Structure formats: structure tokens, C-alpha cells
Amino acid sequence: MVRAVNGDWLIRGRDGRLSAYAPSDEAAWCWAERHPGGAWLPSRKVGGDQRLHPGLAVGQGADGYAHLVAWRPTAGGEAGLVHSTHFRPHLAALDWxxxxxxxxKGERTGMPAVAVDAEGRAYVFVRNRGRGVHTINQKERGGWNGWHDLKGSKVDEELVAVTGGLGRVEVYATSPAGVLRWLQQEPGARPVAADPLPVRVEPGTLSALPTSKEYTTLFYADPEGMLYAWRPGSEPIALVAAAGPGPVAALRCVLDGHDCTLLAQHSSSGRVAFAAYPTEQETAGLWWTESGPQLPAGARVALAEDTEGRVVAATATPDGRLRLTRQKDEPGLALTAWQVV
Structure with a gap:
């Protein structure tokens, strides 16, 4: 199952407003709050009138800017990648x-992924025709460096890119060999290959979350549907049976005064399932609790914190509907009723 949006598609901008991104009708669309915590503006197209292929990658830098990447059709049935920056949720994004x-040149080769380093430079990753991984990144003073081959073999279509706790870019891919990894060693440098994680991974289930300055935690499901967490220097830890197919959304947040990792997933029942545990303490255990209405196949789930530190969960369905719920001022993860934006 190829995800329609790769990356955290529900984000908080530097002005405190939340925004959400989704591809639809050969374009990319954005919803944004009128003001932090307030009503939402109607969705609008971002990046201009350029026609796009399905699928969108979203990344965000420490400056709060959103970086969007997608494929566009070109001459002769081929495709090329395009990039846009969205500086403020309620303003227009740059053209593609x-x-x-x-x-x-050639046809579309895989779903792109994008992460932004501590200096605000976007790094784009995509599977190439030979099923390895290529990357391209922004220069310090504008423009882009050339494409670079990171190698890799028999890589599955979906990649996961993330900015670690030290502001350095990391990218992960799955293959028959397990999880392949490339890590940025210093600011401005290209990521380089690290030792792979030799595990059995169900393609399309990988996600990553920086859980401390030192570590990024990887989440993945095995072919039997068990969800695992892993950090360098340790063995993978079995968490719980996955609530449904695809990757989990993950957020580091404070619940009842404790540093927690919150997971959310579109469950096999059609609802949204939540589970939480103390950050980097997977052995404490966790279990799923379902919330909200039943959603159609292909619905996506995202998590973010608003400007007041409250958890916000969102779902986007293939028909273009955005639903939201927000944490109440009550103990635990008590949520408001889900509302259609």
C-alpha cells in the first residue's frame, strides 16, 4: 500500500497556526487555521496550476516552513519532480x-521523501530506476545541488526521511535485507550509508520519530502484523499487534506531565486507534484505544501539537474530507468529538 502523503502532513507553522496537506485532483491542497486554535479556512490549491501525479511528500524545518515535493507529468509520458515552499499556512505557497x-529522465520511480536540516535546507530522496536511492538538496544560498546516488539495492517504493534531534537528516528504506539507513554526519553533508537493520519488514509500514537528541526511533510491522520499535545500539522491541495496515503516525508529547510517545493508526475496524507509552520505555507496555467514526479504506491519520501544547489528531479521506479532534483539558488523552473541517 503506497501512502498518498509521505511525511507529517499535519504541522504547526511558525505563527502557531496548524495546516494540513493532501493530494487530490492532480494537485496539492492545504487547509489552514484562521488563527491558532480557531476555525479553519477552506482548502485551497498550493504551488500554482501545475498538474501533478498522485502522491505528495511533506517536510518541515525548525523555521516552521513546509517543503512540498511531488511528481509532475512531462513530455512523452515521462515525469519529473517539483518542489514548493510554504512559508505561512494562510498565505500562498511558492509555485512549483x-x-x-x-x-x-524517465517515468515516475517511487514516492519521494523530504526532510529539512537545521539550516533550513531541504533534502529530497527518491527510489531510482535501478531500485537504489538518489538524493538532491538545496544549496545554502539558493538553488539546488546535483543529484547524487546513495546506492542501495531492491529498495521498496516508500522511503522515510526525518530530521534527527541534532538537526541532521536521516533517511530509511525497506528491502529484502531489512531496513537500510543513510545518516548525515555533519551539517550540509550528504547522508552516508550506516549498517542496515536485518529484520523482516512488511513494506509500507515504516515510520520514524526523533525521541531524544541522540536517537530516532523507528517503527515498523513484520509480515505477521506485529509492530516493533528500534533504536541504534539495541534490539527491536515488539510493542503490540498493529491496529491496521500501513505505518503508524507518531508524536512525542506530554501526557499527565510525562514525556510520552503517542501512536495513531487507521485500524482494521475503520476507526482511529491510539496508544501511548513513556518515551523510549517501550517495555512499559501499550494498548490500542479506538476513537471517532468509521473511515473508508485509504484514510490517512496524522498527529501534531497545537500552540498550547494540546494533541491534535487529523484524518483525511480519499473524498477530500478533513476531520479533526483536539485534546481536552482533562487527565489522559481525552479528546473532543471529531469534526469535519
């Missing part, structure tokens, strides 16, 4: 800018 193709 072509950034090329990992093999110079």
Missing part, C-alpha cells in the same frame, strides 16, 4: 519548481 529526475 522543477528539480529533475534521479535518472535524468
Amino acid at each position: 519548481m522543477p528539480i529533475g529526475h534521479p535518472n535524468k
Whole structure:
């Protein structure tokens, strides 16, 4: 199952407003709050009138800016990648800018992923024609460096890119060999290959969350549907049976005064399932609690914190409907009724 949006598609901008992104009708769309914690503006197209292929990658830097990447059709049935920056949720994003193709030209090769380093430079990753991984990144003073081959073999379509706790970019991919990893060693450098994690992974279930300055925690499901967490220097820990197919959404937040990791997933029952545990203490145990209405197949789930530190969960369905719930001022993870935006 290829996700329609790769990355955290519900984000808080530097002005405190939440925004949500989704692809639809050969375009990318954005919803944004009128003001932090307030009503939402109607959805609108971002990046101009450029026609896009399905699928959208979203990344956010420490400056709060959103970086969007997608494929667009080009001549002769081929495709190329385009990039846009969205500085403020309620303002227009920049028009789509072509950034090329990992093999110079050809058809779409995989779902892109994007992460932004501590200096605000976007790094784009995508599977290439040979099923390895290519990357391209922004220069310090504008423009883009050339494409670079990170190698890799038999990589599945979906990649996961994230900015770690030290502001350095990391990218992960799954293959028959397990989880492949590339890590940025210093600011501005290209990520380099690290030792792979030799585990059995169900393709399309990988997600990543920085859980401390030192570590990013990876989440994945095995072919039998068991959800695991892993950090470098340790063995994978079995958490709980996955609530449904695809990746979990993950958020580090404070619940009842404790640093917690919150997971959410579109469950097999059609509702949204939540589970939480003390951050980096997976052995404490966790269990799923379902919430909200039943959603159709293909619904996506996202998590964020609003400007007041409250957890916000969102779902986007293939028909273009955005639903939201927000944490109440009560103990635990008490949520308001889900509302359609």
C-alpha cells in the first residue's frame, strides 16, 4: 500500500497556526487555521496550476516552513519532480519548481521523501530506476545541488526521511535485507550509508520519530502484523499487534506531565486507534484505544501539537474530507468529538 502523503502532513507553522496537506485532483491542497486554535479556512490549491501525479511528500524545518515535493507529468509520458515552499499556512505557497529526475529522465520511480536540516535546507530522496536511492538538496544560498546516488539495492517504493534531534537528516528504506539507513554526519553533508537493520519488514509500514537528541526511533510491522520499535545500539522491541495496515503516525508529547510517545493508526475496524507509552520505555507496555467514526479504506491519520501544547489528531479521506479532534483539558488523552473541517 503506497501512502498518498509521505511525511507529517499535519504541522504547526511558525505563527502557531496548524495546516494540513493532501493530494487530490492532480494537485496539492492545504487547509489552514484562521488563527491558532480557531476555525479553519477552506482548502485551497498550493504551488500554482501545475498538474501533478498522485502522491505528495511533506517536510518541515525548525523555521516552521513546509517543503512540498511531488511528481509532475512531462513530455512523452515521462515525469519529473517539483518542489514548493510554504512559508505561512494562510498565505500562498511558492509555485512549483522543477528539480529533475534521479535518472535524468524517465517515468515516475517511487514516492519521494523530504526532510529539512537545521539550516533550513531541504533534502529530497527518491527510489531510482535501478531500485537504489538518489538524493538532491538545496544549496545554502539558493538553488539546488546535483543529484547524487546513495546506492542501495531492491529498495521498496516508500522511503522515510526525518530530521534527527541534532538537526541532521536521516533517511530509511525497506528491502529484502531489512531496513537500510543513510545518516548525515555533519551539517550540509550528504547522508552516508550506516549498517542496515536485518529484520523482516512488511513494506509500507515504516515510520520514524526523533525521541531524544541522540536517537530516532523507528517503527515498523513484520509480515505477521506485529509492530516493533528500534533504536541504534539495541534490539527491536515488539510493542503490540498493529491496529491496521500501513505505518503508524507518531508524536512525542506530554501526557499527565510525562514525556510520552503517542501512536495513531487507521485500524482494521475503520476507526482511529491510539496508544501511548513513556518515551523510549517501550517495555512499559501499550494498548490500542479506538476513537471517532468509521473511515473508508485509504484514510490517512496524522498527529501534531497545537500552540498550547494540546494533541491534535487529523484524518483525511480519499473524498477530500478533513476531520479533526483536539485534546481536552482533562487527565489522559481525552479528546473532543471529531469534526469535519
